[in-house]
């Protein structure tokens with residue numbers, strides 16, 4: 001069954017909103033995202049700095065969404081313990097870890113010097 005583009009968009013937004021509302025790991029990501037955006041506004045960042053931060057935020061959210069999708073599928077298709085399933089879930093979790101470490105590096109590289117300059121002025 002082929003969906004219309006508007007329906008594809010609608011179900012994708014529905015999936016995103018469900019994850020943001022029902023998955024506790026997304027609450028942590030949202031708190032970090034809110035803190036980073038607040039800092040970025042207060043520090044009056046340049047366009048390229050905003051692009052870096054938005055990329056970092058999107059990277060983590062996308063990895064977490066894929067990880068959540070894997071967990072949901074496993075819970076339905078193979079809830080019984082299987083070390084191969086466990087390995088697949090561990091690898092998916094590793095993708096979130098790698099993306100989060102990358103995002104943290106980008107965030108520190110962009111916000112660190114700006115925060116330092118701001119602190120030197122006050």
Ligand SMILES: Nc1ncnc2c1ncn2[C@@H]1O[C@H](COP(=O)(O)OP(=O)(O)OP(=O)(O)O)[C@@H](O)[C@H]1O
Nearest residue numbers: 071074078079080081082083085086087089090093
């Ligand atoms: N069916 C399974 N077979 C083997 N190992 C599993 C299975 N389900 C989960 N695991 C192991 O448990 C770990 C955590 O899986 P789980 O799906 O509970 O993730 P979680 O991060 O705790 O999820 P939540 O989003 O509910 O917090 C996996 O990384 C994997 O090592």
